Amino acid sequence: MTQNWVRRHHAYAVWEITLKCNLACSHCGSRAGDARQDELTTAECLDLVQQMAEAGITEVTLIGGEAFLRRDWLEIAAAITAAGMRPTMTTGGFGLSAGTCAKMAEAGIGTVSVSVDGLEAVHDKLRGRPGSHQQCLKSMRLLGEAGITVGCNSQINRLSARNFPELYLLLRDAGMKAWQLQLTVPMGNAADHANILLQPAELMVIYPMLARVAQRAYNEGVAINAGNNIGYYGPFEVLLRNLGNAQGDLIWQGCQAGLSALGIEANGAIKGCPSLPTSAYVGGNIRERKLRDILVNTPELTFNLKEGSDEGTSHMWGFCQGCQFAKLCRAGCNWTSHVFFDRRGNNPYCHHRALALDSRGLRERVTLARKATGLPFDNGCFDLHQEPRDQAWPEGDELHLTAADIHWPEPWPAWEGPDLDGLQLDYQQRIQPALKIP
Numbered sequence: 001m002t003q004n005w006v007r008r009h010h011a012y013a014v015w016e017i018t019l020k021c022n023l024a025c026s027h028c029g030s031r032a033g034d035a036r037q038d039e040l041t042t043a044e045c046l047d048l049v050q051q052m053a054e055a056g057i058t059e060v061t062l063i064g065g066e067a068f069l070r071r072d073w074l075e076i077a078a079a080i081t082a083a084g085m086r087p088t089m090t091t092g093g094f095g096l097s098a099g100t101c102a103k104m105a106e107a108g109i110g111t112v113s114v115s116v117d118g119l120e121a122v123h124d125k126l127r128g129r130p131g132s133h134q135q136c137l138k139s140m141r142l143l144g145e146a147g148i149t150v151g152c153n154s155q156i157n158r159l160s161a162r163n164f165p166e167l168y169l170l171l172r173d174a175g176m177k178a179w180q181l182q183l184t185v186p187m188g189n190a191a192d193h194a195n196i197l198l199q200p201a202e203l204m205v206i207y208p209m210l211a212r213v214a215q216r217a218y219n220e221g222v223a224i225n226a227g228n229n230i231g232y233y234g235p236f237e238v239l240l241r242n243l244g245n246a247q248g249d250l251i252w253q254g255c256q257a258g259l260s261a262l263g264i265e266a267n268g269a270i271k272g273c274p275s276l277p278t279s280a281y282v283g284g285n286i287r288e289r290k291l292r293d294i295l296v297n298t299p300e301l302t303f304n305l306k307e308g309s310d311e312g313t314s315h316m317w318g319f320c321q322g323c324q325f326a327k328l329c330r331a332g333c334n335w336t337s338h339v340f341f342d343r344r345g346n347n348p349y350c351h352h353r354a355l356a357l358d359s360r361g362l363r364e365r366v367t368l369a370r371k372a373t374g375l376p377f378d379n380g381c382f383d384l385h386q387e388p389r390d391q392a393w394p395e396g397d398e399l400h401l402t403a404a405d406i407h408w409p410e411p412w413p414a415w416e417g418p419d420l421d422g423l424q425l426d427y428q429q430r431i432q433p434a435l436k437i438p
């Protein structure tokens, strides 16, 4: 098992170094705000840095909460650099000064991703703090002036999706070099605001929009990074999985939790992915076991090692269980399916699935059945409804998203290639039947 782990893990770690935060995001999965009572000491953090280097990890992204609110965070970043790994950071960008940016560069932080979730009104509403959008743009400028490469990460939900093309232009002009995109899912605070979550049927609007934005971004030198819960295998899979390059050769290869990814909570709890729920996916704590031992010997960190085998699909159920892509896909992002249904293996946020159902005149919708408990990284549980595509949308759902709701700033370049509706239709009528869809 040890050899297997060492062979497989090129290893990217995302490390929540504190849960303390200066924002109050209504979609925050970790329910950040106050520091955890039992966060690792400086000495424990520095020891963990050494253990990560010994385990073969090459890049460590520092997150929070807000990572820079931890007093010794630059000491930790410098230790990561000294140990031969690459420290990067994800930040809400609220309150970064020019002096701090200069010290970050000194500590070896070469790339920072700023979280921006919409135009000003939507971002400030989602982030729970007026002025936070302006602070993001200021932080992007200061980071760039310090010589740090600036990326952004954004959540796609029913509030932010309407203005995504405009948001792209704003962030491009603010110096963004790469854009990480992710669908908002019902974890933590987001589980308490289910009305802002995209309904699975609304993916039919989201994916053509993302394809148009990604194609323009690629042509303008901005790399679109499709997050793990974007996909899977629809007509825009190659475009979205290859930074906007429709000629690329990457497609979704299944969840990498515990394979090439690692998540660390501020109290030393270890998960295969930083987003996974704490209760079901913590394999151990570095206060009690060595990191390598947890990585190699706990089922919570090794469940993905069975990929490609029949055993690797035994967790799958519902639509995903009978899917043509089951062995490769393994139900997409485990985080997403788990936080919807309290178990992994059936993913409602799948473009291929939405298209397959649509071609049969069907759609899916989720409704909250059980609330989350109120702890960091917790989840509730949803009911899944399959219904006629043309059935009237439930009354009172004011955020329901249609293609007409997407704002396209003029002039937006024409799509290069077959028209988008035609691509979706071709996938449904010609390609999906050939795939023997369930």
Ligand code: SF4
Residues within 6 Å of the ligand: 232, 233, 319, 320, 321, 323, 324, 325, 326, 329, 330, 331, 332, 346, 347, 350, 351, 352, 353
């Ligand atoms: S239906 Fe499930 S298994 Fe099939 S491609 Fe979508 S997420 Fe993957």
